[in-house]
C-alpha cells in the first residue's frame with residue numbers, strides 16, 4: 001500500500017487539485033465562446049426515443065437558446081418497440097424533448113414507425129429507406145417551421161456511440177439522402193463523436209481530454225478557410241459543455257421523461273457518461 005511519506009510526495013498530492021483546476025479553467029475557457037452553430041434550421045436525427053436524452057442533451061439544450069436563433073426539430077426513426085412498449089416510448093420522447101427545452105415538442109418532434117426500420121440491436125437499416133423517411137420528414141418539418149427548410153443535420157457518427165447498427169444507419173441514410181435527393185440548398189451534416197469505452201464514463205473530465213486533442217489536431221491540420229471553419233464558412237466542430245443545471249435537466253429527461261428505460265444500469269450512464277454533460281460535434285463533408 002502506498003502512502004504519502006515525504007514533503008515532496010505531499011507537494012505532488014497538493015498539486016493535483018491545482019492542476020485539475022487549471023485544466024478546468026483551460027477547458028471552460030476553450031468552450032466559453034458562443035456556439036458556432038447559430039441561425040440554423042436543425043434536424044436532429046435519432047434512432048430511438050431516449051437517444052436525444054442519453055446522447056445529445058448538451059447539444060439540444062445549448063442550441064435551443066433563443067439568442068442563437070436556431071430552430072431545433074427532432075426526427076426519430078423508430079418508436080423503440082423492441083420490448084413491445086413503443087406506444088409508451090413515443091409519449092416519453094415528447095416529455096423528454098419538452099424538458100430539454102425543444103419548443104412545441106408535439107409539433108417539433110416527428111416519430112416514425114416503419115416496418116423496415118425496426119428497433120434492433122442486430123439489424124442495420126437500409127440507407128435508401130432512411131433517406132426516404134428523411135425526405136418525407138423534411139416536408140413536414142418545413143410546414144411546422146413556417147416554410148423554412150432544414151439546413152443542418154445532426155446525428156451519430158460511424159461509431160454510433162455504442163456501435164448500435166440503427167444509430168450507424170442514420171449516418172449512412174443521411175449521406176445517401178444528400179447524395180441522391182435533389183437538395184437546392186446546402187445542408188450541413190454534423191456528427192456526434194464516438195469515443196473509446198474508457199472515455200465514455202469520465203463525465204466532465206472527458207471534456208478536458210477532448211479539448212486538448214482538438215487543440216492538438218487544430219495545430220497540425222492544414223485546413224482551408226478561416227481557423228475552425230471550412231471553406232464555405234461552416235464551423236468544423238462544436239463543443240457543448242453543460243453546466244450543473246443543464247446536467248440535472250438531462251438526468252430528469254431520463255428519470256422523469258423516459259421512465260420505462262430507467263433500468264438499473266442506466267443510472268450508471270446518467271451519472272457518469274460524458275455524453276450526459278458534454279458533446280463534441282464534427283462537420284462531416286464526406287458524402288461517400
Ligand SMILES: [Zn+2]
Nearest residue numbers: 047048051164
Ligand atoms: Zn438508440
